[in-house]
Amino acid sequence: MHTCTDAFDCFVSRVLPKRTGPETVRLFRTLGSHVHLKADRQLHYPDDEPTLVFLCDGATKLVAHASDHREQVLAFHFTGDLLTLPAHGAHSYTLEALVECDLMTFPYAQFLQAAEKHQQVLTQLLERSTVSLQRSREKTLTLGRKSALERVSSFLLSMAERIGRGEGSEVKLDLPMSRRDIADSLGLTIETVSRQFTLLRDQGLIRTQGRSGVTLLRVDELDRRAGHLRVAA
Amino acid sequence: MHTCTDAFDCFVSRVLPKRTGPETVRLFRTLGSHVHLKADRQLHYPDDEPTLVFLCDGATKLVAHASDHREQVLAFHFTGDLLTLPAHGAHSYTLEALVECDLMTFPYAQFLQAAEKHQQVLTQLLERSTVSLQRSREKTLTLGRKSALERVSSFLLSMAERIGRGEGSEVKLDLPMSRRDIADSLGLTIETVSRQFTLLRDQGLIRTQGRSGVTLLRVDELDRRAGHLRVAA
DNA sequence: CGCCGAGTTGACGAGTTTCAAGCATAGTGG
């Protein structure tokens, strides 16, 4: 469990550049608010302006809502991630906790204004925004052109990269999100996701332990199932 | 037709902040290269590093390639847009001209380094990157959770916003992309796209003139077909 | 005016969703 101060220190050390002066730290501290979210709770924020969120500890999902109660998970975030929660437009967006979370929130416009005098902060923001864009683009390809099996394989590989613990040639995962979250992230139904897990298990590419435990046994084969381009070699 | 210098001036006036000193202009000029692309040609660039591209004039598509010759259009760009062409990772990316184009290209890392001393340039980059991310997220929702009719309606509305000419309650569009490009952008086939156009035409929501001309007759109804959230009112 | 490629339309089939039932898992209380 972190205190509010710990959380901010965490933010400073991860996002603000090294050797940030104490007055800069104070500046950003006054802009931010610390929020603690229990699992399955969502962040409340003014819908008329975007919010910058730093995830001090935990895991979250960014959800877009369309008409008819349909939901699409746009991204998952883990400890140390920085994300922008968009203002509501043609669709609305919410940030929901997958597990108990500590986060720092900043009004986007104010943060940006404060950051203008600190290039290194801007650079950090830009870099993280670029990473988010890159992930979003990968997701676009996945949703637009891939089959259910390819999507689930891609998902497992991408999670392995972000929260996997390598053990020899295997990679162990402890997924904080439910099958529903995975389905909403991949544009599938929970039933289809479940069927693909079963398929991969039957083919000996993964093993599952309980609801959240997954072990990737054959990363190379998963890569092929994911429809990744073969490296010309 | 623009000369190389015109193109750069265009870049300066649109991306660099007003009142950029002449030495700054020179700095960025030396980093960039001017490229002229005929329709259907693609930009060649070193695949090991990302490239920053400013579209001085024309229209382009950013395409991601998966295995098996499948293509996904990640984004369309029009005159004045700034975009980042990612380095090849699990998938490869190309930028292709939809019509004759003038563009300026910059090695991303070098540009960023040069920009570090010019906060306003960084701010511009960040702002445009954020817009791209926002568009990409909307696309994610579209591809993940919408039917063919909703996707095509969303597409038409988004194009109307970017390149539409309002005429009374109608909006006229001159689409620079083919049905194949639209299909590749929406994760559908050309046949399905064609069928949705026919449906919307039969319902009196759009009119088509030739291959590229589309007139949106009932924007409100298209909004409903697009699955946008009704504004609570 | 005629050609060629882009776009449209139709019939059929594959893959995913939907609906329904049964099972496992993790948390709860005896």
Next chain:
DNA sequence: CCACTATGCTTGAAACTCGTCAACTCGGCG
């Protein structure tokens, strides 16, 4: 500590949307 229960996950069958294949039409260019 173990049975109980609620919830999430898995499995199966039927329905439906969209993709595939094929034939045909239209529009723009020589």
